[in-house]
Amino acid sequence: MSMSSKVHCYLRTLRMEWRLTQVEVAALLPKGTRNRVSRVERGLVPPSASDILAYELIFGLAGQAVFPALYAETEDAVMRGTYHLYQRLERVGGPVADRKRELIDRMFAHATGKANPTKV
Amino acid sequence: MSGVRRRDLVLALYLFTRGIAFTLFEGPLSPVDWGVKDIRGRQKNAQSVESAKRVVDRLQPDIVVLLDFPDPHGRRAIRIRRLQRLIASYAEGQAIEVRRYTRQNVRECFKGVGAVTRYEIAQAIASQIHALRNRLPPPRKIWKAEESRMSIFDAASLVMTFYCQSGEHPEAAEEPRA
Numbered sequence: 473m474s475m476s477s478k479v480h481c482y483l484r485t486l487r488m489e490w491r492l493t494q495v496e497v498a499a500l501l502p503k504g505t506r507n508r509v510s511r512v513e514r515g516l517v518p519p520s521a522s523d524i525l526a527y528e529l530i531f532g533l534a535g536q537a538v539f540p541a542l543y544a545e546t547e548d549a550v551m552r553g554t555y556h557l558y559q560r561l562e563r564v565g566g567p568v569a570d571r572k573r574e575l576i577d578r579m580f581a582h583a584t585g586k587a588n589p590t591k592v
Numbered sequence: 593m594s595g596v597r598r599r600d601l602v603l604a605l606y607l608f609t610r611g612i613a614f615t616l617f618e619g620p621l622s623p624v625d626w627g628v629k630d631i632r633g634r635q636k637n638a639q640s641v642e643s644a645k646r647v648v649d650r651l652q653p654d655i656v657v658l659l660d661f662p663d664p665h666g667r668r669a670i671r672i673r674r675l676q677r678l679i680a681s682y683a684e685g686q687a688i689e690v691r692r693y694t695r696q697n698v699r700e701c702f703k704g705v706g707a708v709t710r711y712e713i714a715q716a717i718a719s720q721i722h723a724l725r726n727r728l729p730p731p732r733k734i735w736k737a738e739e740s741r742m743s744i745f746d747a748a749s750l751v752m753t754f755y756c757q758s759g760e761h762p763e764a765a766e767e768p769r770a
Contacts, residue, residue, distance in 0.1 A: 477599060477618060478599060478601050478618065478654075479618060479624050482624070484625060485623070485624050485625060485723070487627070488625075488627075488723070489722070489723040491726060508611075512670075514650070527606070
């Protein structure tokens with residue numbers, strides 16, 4: 473049984489672990505402000521793409537580990553869309569549809585933790 | 593998704609003369625948040641309750657752990673005892689499970705690692721939890737007041753006792769998350 477976290481983001485945990493202030497973290501971010509760091513920490517605003525990349529560089533952890541709730545939310549939306557695409561492709565044949573189905577199979581396998589990485 | 597269990601968030605609140613310390617854990621070796629709220633001035637209990645409420649509301653724990661004072665004639669101040677009851681009733685009102693452990697329970701939990709005194713227990717916690725390692729104050733000199741951050745370790749020891757009594761011994765637990 474896998475364990476998921478109830479914590480929406482680990483930014484505050486990581487910041488305190490490394491004894492950084494919000495001002496110091498803001499100074500490390502492109503266009504960062506202390507207020508924005510605080511709001512992201514408290515889950516009042518979602519992090520921007522550049523924030524996620526910057527935190528990955530700062531703490532050496534993937535965005536998924538720092539923002540588990542955002543990741544879960546995004547994964548849910550992507551998998552929902554993927555399922556609809558899969559349903560549409562069921563009525564379509566040909567090499568193009570096959571290639572798309574191949575990608576969808578890989579996505580489902582990855583999402584369920586059975587991914588077998590292959591070279592594209 | 594079936595087969596996925598969400599970790600319970602365990603919040604320990606440690607009340608002391610100068611304020612409130614809190615630690616939030618999602619596993620025996622996984623602290624999520626910790627800190628000390630210094631309470632100064634008049635109406636300390638009213639300020640402390642407000643502070644505790646803010647912490648509980650922000651962190652949304654599943655379980656709140658408090659220190660139990662079984663002896664009604666013990667050394668703990670009446671103000672702190674009353675504050676403890678106020679915080680416990682607030683948490684219960686929010687449908688949060690409240691657990692209480694005595695100092696004796698805490699000592700029994702750390703007996704296995706040879707830690708007996710508060711400082712030894714704090715050292716044991718600091719050695720197991722990376723994130724709190726650099727928060728450990730130096731040993732207190734008898735002519736000096738205790739540092740507030742020591743109370744973070746008191747709160748952490750309550751969480752550890754919770755996991756210990758739940759059968760999740762810190763040493764047998766999973767690796768720290770980060």
